[in-house]
Structure formats: C-alpha cells, structure tokens
Amino acid sequence: MRQNLIYFLLSLPILIMLAWFYFDKRKVKQRELKRTRLRAQPLAPEYVHILQTEFALYARLPSDLQRTLAGHMQVFLDEKDILGRGDLEVTDTIRVLIAAQACLLILNRPGNYYPGFRSILVYPETYVANSTHNDGMLQVTATSTRAGESWQRGPVILAWDHVLQGARDSRDGHNVVMHEFAHKLDEENAAMDGLPLLPTAEQYQQWSEVLNAEFIVQQQKLAEGADDVIDSYGATSPAEFFAVVTETFFEKPHQLGHCHPKLYEQFKLCYLLDPKAWFEG
Template sequence: MRQNLIYCLLSLPILAMVAWFYLDKRKIKQRELKRIRLRAQPLPPEYLHILQTEFPLYLRLPNELQSKLAGHIQVFLDEKDIVGRNDFEINDTVRVLIAAQACLLILNRPGNYYPGFRSILVYPETYVASSTRIEGMLHITGTSTRAGESWHRGPVILAWDHVLQGARDSRDGHNVVMHEFAHKLDEENAAMDGLPLLPTAAQYQQWSQVLNAEFSVQQQKWADGEDDVIDSYGATSPAEFFAVVTETFFEKPHQLEHHHPKLYEQFKQCYLLDPKQWSAAKH
C-alpha cells in the first residue's frame, strides 16, 4: 500500500507535465487559428486610408505585399497593447502607423509577432529618460532625451512625433519604429548583440563574417569623421549597427546596395525582402 502511494505521488509531477504540454499545445493551435482568421479579414477602410495618406512606403509595395502587411497589422494590433504616456491619446492613426512600420520587418520572416513582450508605450514627443553608465567602480546616473528605446524582455517606448516623421518620410534612412523593433528581433536570439534569428542555419557563418567586417569599417569611419549612407550611430555597438542598417535597408536600399553590396545581400536574406525593387513596383 505504501509502495503504491509512493508511485502515485511520483507520477503526479509527470501527469502535470503531460497536462501542461497538451494545454499549451492547444493554446498555440487556438492562437494560430485566430491569427489565420485575422489575416484573412479585410483591413478596415479607415485603416487603409491612414496607410495611403501617411505611409508612402506602403504605396510602393507590390499588391501581394500590401495584402500581407494588412494581415500582419490585424494580428499585431490584436496581440500588442499600445498605451499613451503624458496624457497622449491613442487613436487609429497611432495604432496603425506603429503596427505597419513594425510589421514591415516581419513581412516575410518566419516568426511569432515579436514574442516576449506585449506593451508599447507612446509619448507625444521626445521624452526624458534616466540613464546609468559604469566607469570602473563608479555608477554614474543622469538623464537623456530619447525618441525611442527597447527594453530587453520589456516594452518598446516611442515618441509619437518621431513615429509620424518616420512614416511620412520613408527615404531619409531614419525610422524609430523600425529601429526599436529591430532590437526586438535581435533579442529573440537570447541577447541584443546584432545577431537575430536567421531563416536558415547555413546563413550564420556568412552573416558573422560580413557584419563583423562592415562594423569595423563603420567604427573606423566614425573615428575619422567620415560620412556614410549608414548613420554613424550604428558604429556604437553591434546591436545598434543591426538596428541602424535595418533602417537604411528599408529606406535607402539603392544607396546601401551600391556602397555595401555584401551587407545589403545579408539583410535581404535576413528579411527575405528586396526593397530596392519596390520603387518600380507600381510603375
């Protein structure tokens, strides 16, 4: 009797694990079915109007990518909470433009709609944030003005004036939403280190070789005060290099491909997109 009781007690954790596995599997299946339904729904006319009037890059997309982006937007808005800060009111324009710019990065990538966080905090304009840096044994605290930031395993924070400017000007190579959500792709691979999850295992070696070489070039240009199509902020760290080149890839594809063809090819394989083709898509 005692032996039977021990076996029973030992089996409880196993039964719990089995139950959790099947419940989790069921939740994943339900989530995927819901995503399929959302992607199949037509985009509300007011959302489409926002994209057409405020996001010129959307108009350059081929029709099939426009449809795909519309589906991703519906899922993104269902799964993420966009919250105003400093009395900023969240309306359809805010929600759609943030979703559209974020979802452009995952348009063709296999993945899970930026897992690991849910909240996006939006300030009306550039905001002041606390910062800490370490110099030897000293921890130096201060403040800095920011247009956006991405907390590791935490929220994305955005300044609306920069979000709107990034959406309206899709050729200047600066886009705060793309930048911060590139960090979210980067952290899916355990740490923000400039190495996102790549579509195939075979890509990692070449990615590492090209990105390391190009990052070293950017650091030297930064030290020499030399301009480049890639903003100099990308030279501050591998994580920032990935985020800055992402902005350049989507907004200045021809210039990036001309000056850094190997880098452009790596990002084309990473995102499974070729933005330099889009300018002629509607002609």
C-alpha cells in the first residue's frame, strides 16, 4: 500500500504535465478554428467604406492582400480591446483604422496576432506621460507629450489624431500605429532590442550585420545633423530604429530602397512584402 502511494506521488507531476499539455493543445486548436472562421467572414460594408475613405494604403493594396487584411482585422478586433481615454468614445472608425494599420504589418508574417497583451488605450490627441530615471543617487521624474507608446508585455497607447493622420497620409513616413506595433513584434523575441522573430533561422545573421551597420550610419548622421529618408529618432536605440524603419518601409519604400537597398531587402524578407509595387503608377 505504502509502495503504491509512493509510486502515485512520484508519477503525479508527470500526470499533471500531461493533463496540462492536453488541455493547452486543445485550447490552441479551438482558438485556431475560431480564427479560421473569423478570417473567412467578410468585413461589414461600413467597415470597408471606412478603409476606402480613410486609409490611403488600402486602395494601393492588390485585391488578394485586401482580402487577407480584412481577415486579419476580424481576428484582431475579436481578440483586442480598444478602450477610450480622456472622454474619447470609441467608434467604428477608430477600431477599423487601428486594426487595419496594425494588421498591415502581419499581412504575410506567420505569427500569433501580437500575443502577450490585449488592451489598446486611445486618447483623443497627444497626451502627457510621466517617466522616471535614475541620476546617480537621485530618481528624476519627467513629463513629456506623446503620440503613442508600447509597454513591454503591456498595453499599446495611441493618440487618435495621430492615428487618423497616419491612416490618411501614406507618404510622409510617419505612422504611429505601425511604429508601436512594430515594437510589439520586436518584443516577441524576448526583449525589445530591434530583433523581431524572422521567418527563417538563416536570416538572423544577415539581419544583424545589415541593421547594425545601418544603425551606426544613422547615429553618425544624427551627430552631424545630416538628413536622411529615415527619421533621426531611429538613431536613438536599436528598438526605435526597427520601429522607425518599419514606418519608412511601408510609406516611403522607393526612397528607402534607393538610399538603403540592403536595409530594404532585409525588411522585405522580414515582412514578406514588397511595398514598392503598391506605389508604382
């Protein structure tokens, strides 16, 4: 009897692990079935109208990518909570434009719809945020106005006026939704360090070589005050470099490809897209 009890106690962790594996696998399967159903559903006509009138890049997409984007948006809107702050009422236009711009980054990328967080907080316009840092023995608190931010393993925060401007203007190289959701792709690889998950293992070495070299160039240009198609904010850290180049890749693809061809090729392999084709003609 005692020996049987010992055997049972020794095997209990294994039984628990097997049960957890079974139910987790079942949960994942159910989630993927639901996602498949959602992707097959057409967007509501009023949502399509919002895309056609307010999201400039949507009209440039080939029809097959428009359908893919619509399917990803259905999943995104089902799995993310978009919440108003500062008395902002969340409308269909707000939900559709945030979803569309965020899902553009994952059109062809294998992935899991920005895992690790659920909430997107939206302010009517640029908002004031506090930040703290240590200066020797002192802890210094500073305030700054922001158009968006992405908390690691936490929510995305956006200013609606910048979201709308980013959707309407597809050529200025600035898009707050793409920027903050690029950070979310970045953090899927454990740390927010400018290295997202790449489609194949072979890409990592070349990605590191090209981006490290280009980042050094941007730091030099920032120090010299020289202009570049890549916004100078990208030179502040590898994480910001990845997010800023993402904006440039989607909104100024020809300029990026001309000035930084190796960088453009790496981002084309990362996103499995070639936005140059969208702007021709």
